[in-house]
Amino acid sequence: MLLMTEGLLSINKYNTFWRQKTKGSFRVKVHFVTISGGYLLSTIGSAIVYINKEKLGKSHYQSWHALFGLIALISAIPPLINGLALWYNKELAIKKPKLVKFVHVLSGTSSFTFGALSLLLSVYTKWYKRKSNNSEFVFYLGxxxxxxxVLWAIYGPSVKLFRVIKSYFSEEKAD
Known part of the structure; x- marks a missing residue:
């Protein structure tokens, strides 16, 4: 999730320091690499947890943390595919790249939100309580x-989505 957060922040319009120091094509490459790496590591981590629970005879996906994590992993597939389509936009001769980009941002933001909820819910797990000695301070700190x-990473795409949807409906009224 850390890499995915960095991936979103790398193209975030409100990340002014980063935007001043880098070019747009480099930011897109960083976004692509960090999001892809984050997804790969999340998938591997989920597989490791699944295999470990299987070996211990424990039930799977019983907590909200696990359920939201699974939803995030599955719902991340469409934005990854859309991202690849945008990456190879010219080679694929996509006629409406703005629509593909909108779907990419919408599905990516919703998938990231599920992942963020899973991350935030991780502090409510039994594992976290054991590792933090059930400390209330460590709970709030985490x-x-x-x-x-996570909220800062979601803010930029959410504002963009709101503006795109608002402009779409205001253009429709003008016709």
Whole structure:
């Protein structure tokens, strides 16, 4: 999730320091590599947890953390495919790249939101309680530390989606 957050922040319009120091094509490459790497590591991590639970005879996907994580993994497939289509836009001769980009941003933001919810819910798991010695301070520290970067990463695409949807409906009324 850390890499996926970095991937979103790499193209975030509100990340002004990064935007001043880099070019757009480089930011897109960083976005592509970090999101792809994050998805790969998330898939491997989920497989490891699944195999470990299978060996221990424990049930799977019983917590909200696990369910939202599974939803995030599955729902990340369409934005990954859309991202690849946008990456090879010219080679694929896509007629409406703006529509593909809109679907990419919409599906990617919703998938990231599920992943973010899973990440935030991880502080409610039995594993986290055991590792933090059931400390209330560590619980709040973990929750707050995870909340701010994730919310900041979601903010940029959410504003963009709102503006695109708003402009779409205002153009329709003008006709």
């Amino acid at each position: 929750f707050i530390t995870l909340s701010f970067p």
